Amino acid sequence: MPFMQHHFRFLMCVFPIVVLGVSCQSQMEAPAEALGVVQSALGPCTTDVQGIGEPFMGWVALKTDGSVWMNRPGGGNGTTTKAMKVEALGNDVKAIANVDGESQTYCVIRKDDSLWCWGANSNGQVGDGSGVPEIAEPVKINIPGDKVAEVGTGGWHSCARTIAGRLYCWGQNTYGQMGDGLVNGDADALTPREVTALGDQVAQLSVGFEHTCTLMKNGSVYCWGHNAYGEIGDGTSQEIKLEDGIKPTPVAVTALGTDVAYVSAGGFYTCIIKKSDKSLWCWGDNTEGHLSTGDTVNRAVPTISAGAGPWLHVDTGVAHGCGVKTNGSVWCWGRDRHGQLGTTHPTTEICPGIGQMCAHTPQAVEGLSSGAKWVSVKDHGACALLSNGDLKCWGAGNFLDGGGPSNVPVLVDYCDLCEASSCSGAKPVCGWSGTCETCKEDIQCPEATPACLEDGTCAQCSSGNSTACLNTNTPLCDPSTNVCVGCITDDDCYGSNKIICDSATKQCRECNSDADCPSSAPACQPSGLCGECSTSNLTKCVAPLSICEPTSGTCVNCVQDTDCTEDNPYCDTQANYCRQCLKDEHCPRERPFCDLSGYYCTGESSGGDGGTEDGPAAEPQEGRYGACAGCVTAGARQGPWPSGLVLAVVALWIRRRRPLV
Known part of the structure; x- marks a missing residue:
């Protein structure tokens, strides 16, 4: 069945195929045989760049500082928009999605190897388990071990490879995309589910529209999922035999043996580069010549490309692909509706049955005959990272700097764009x-x-937006300052005893002055509450409670030592009472111990050091803040006994108790 007829709904919806970072990414753990495809900081600020969903929705890039930038959806229909930083991710990202087609579900791997995704979630393809249609901000996706090396999102499903080499998939399972043998929508997974058949042998992952392929550590390739056009590569297809249209468990592409260096799954087709001779092979749907075999005949087994190698890298989109040869030249083939082949003089023709321009063989991209290290393809365009630091893109446009469209590569410079901070x-x-x-x-x-605001500045609130004030102790928006406040007039104050709006702080208070307070609590404190006293109102504070404690507004015996008398010189700050002592160091040698039951000095120990000023407070006893028994006479020595005197006394005591011989 022709591509357009069978998948008209997909082309109308224009959903994406995203695979995270394995193709050409150094931070991903690509096998050593990957033909030297190494991602690094190639540009003055760029580490990686990928396409995102639909023709005009632009691109996403990872900068060398770990920040992610993208043309957010909404600037479509040809509107030029420049990239903006994804502020929620900060500068903490190590890899972004490698887009094999187009996507509105986005994933990144952060520097701690954790996986974060957001965007379209109609079939649970974000993987957070919520099932809501869209996730606006990045959320962490729980993968066993939380150590992710690579992730990809297809049309409605996603997969991730862990550093340990295990694979997990989630989202739609209509065509067996989970790889666990189950089929139909009832088997959709809202959270990651392991593809146990692959064990821990996965070296690289590529997610197609409705199928997935993995490169194994031994160089073999396994694919599963949708197989209407033979995109699984085992010689079967729905066109050949109806029941072979779905492959719900991983199938080995045996024709390739263990000779594969890299795999890229596209719309309904797949391409690989061989290790031995660096040749390019593709299979699956070929309606627009995107297998690069020189015709539009579908293939159910790997078929060598008409474009001679040796090839360094390949990336596949929905209906066109691009590759980089080892000499650094860039070549593209397949659909050419929006100039995505990168040339003004392509060898193109009208593809049978669809009436669109396409090229059946690889076409040289103008101006990129050398110097390219890697290429990224989206449905309607492509970008190449060059060894001299340049980023060049072509196709439908809305590039990171707002440029395009262009049929040939143009320099893209977005390094100096602003960010919110x-x-x-x-x-x-x-x-x-x-x-x-x-x-x-x-x-x-x-x-x-x-x-x-009307003047174009941003404020905490306005007459039409007070969301920042909700569920706080400042629920109102002051129109004169556009700041959230507790009150504007006294009418805004009600309940409890806070009935006055302080014009300075715009907070509800019990009082602004002593005149607002009752006789039982006549002093207005700085907190706006009425109390027994304040620093300026001590009318209720009489001896021995003649000092005002400013925090509680209550009358006490002392707040600090200077409030105390010579007889009881130490302020117990927990009970706010003056004491003769709070620890042994406060006592004279005649009575060296502080009895904490009454805070007085005594000659008998109560079982240890008298403690510290932070010890528990006791209620005052009669006479404790007046004269005390055993008080030191004037001129008596304060403080602990001299150590020499103590030793002499101990020695005399031992001698007196020595038995007579």
């Missing part, structure tokens, strides 16, 4: 223009100041 004041928003500018709507403003 660099914009403030009169121009608080990092806009689609890539520069700091005034806001036009609330959604542009940062979380801390989410309200866009």
Whole structure:
């Protein structure tokens, strides 16, 4: 059955195929045979760049500082938008999605090897278990061991490879995409499920539209899922035999043996590069010539490309592919509706049955005859990273710097675009223009100041947006300052005893002055509560409770030592009472021990050191803050006994108790 007829719904929906970072990424653990495809910081700021869903939705990039930038959906239909930083990820990302087609489900691997995804979630392809249609911000996805080396999202399913070499998949399972033998929508997985048949031998992963392929550590390839056009590669297809249209468990592509260096799963086809001679082989749907075999005949087994190698890297999209040869030249083939082949003079023709331009053999991309290290393909375009630090893109446009469309590669420079943290004041928003500018709507403003005002600045709140004030002790928006406050007038204060709005702090208080307080608590404290006393009102504080404790507003005996008399010179700050002693060091030699039951000095130990000033407080006893028995006379020595005197006394005691001989 022709590609367009059988999958018209897919082309209308234009959903993506995303695979994270294995193709050409140094941070991913690609096998040593991967033909020297090494991702590094090739540009002045770029580590990796990938396409995202639909023709005009642009690209996503990973900068050398670990930040992720993307043309967010919404700038479509040809509207030019520049990349913006994904602020929620900070500068903590080590790998982004390698897009084999297009996607609106995005995943990244953070520097601690954890997996985070967001975006379209209609079949649970985000993997957080919620099942809600869309996840707006990145969420952590639980993979056993939390050590992820690679992740990919296809049309409605996703898979991830762990550092240990195990594979997990989640999302839609209509065509057996989970690889666990189950089929139909009832078997969809909202959270990752292990593909146990592969054990711990997976070296590289590539997710296609509705099928998945893995390169094993021994150089063999296994595929499973949708097989209407032979994209599994085992010689079967739905076109040959109806029941072979679905392969729900991994199937070995035996024709390749163990001679594979790299695999890339596209829309409904697959391509690999061999280890031995670096030749390019493809199989599956070929409606638009995207197998590069020189025709439009579907293949159920690997077939060598009409483009001579040796090849360094290949990336496949929905209906076109691109590759880099070992001499650094870039070549593309297949669909050419939006200039995605990168040339003004392609060897193209009208593909049978679909009426669109396409090329059946690899075409040289203009201006990229050398120097390329890696290429990334999306449905309507491609980008190449060059060894001299340049990033060049071609196709439908909306490149990271807002450029395009272009039928030939153009230089893309997005390194100096603004980010939210660099914009403030009169121009608080990092806009689609890539520069700091005034806001036009609330959604542009940062979380801390989410309200866009008429003058284009962002504030904590406005007359039409007080969300930042909700569920706080400042529930109202002050129109004069656009700041969340507790009250604006006394009418905003009700309940309990806080009935007055302080005009300075805009908080509800019990009092602003002593005149607002009752006779039982006549002093207005700085906190706005009425109490027994304040530093300026001691009318209720009489001896021995003649001092005001400012925090509680209560009358006490002392707050600090200077409040105490010579007879009881130490303030117990827990009970706010003056004591003769709080520890042994406070006592004279005649009575060297502090009895903490009454806080007085005595000649008998109560069982140890008298403790510290932080010890438990006792209630005051009669006469304790007046004269005391055994008080030291004037001129008596304070403090502990001299150590020499103590030793002499002990020695005399021992001698007196020695038995007579």
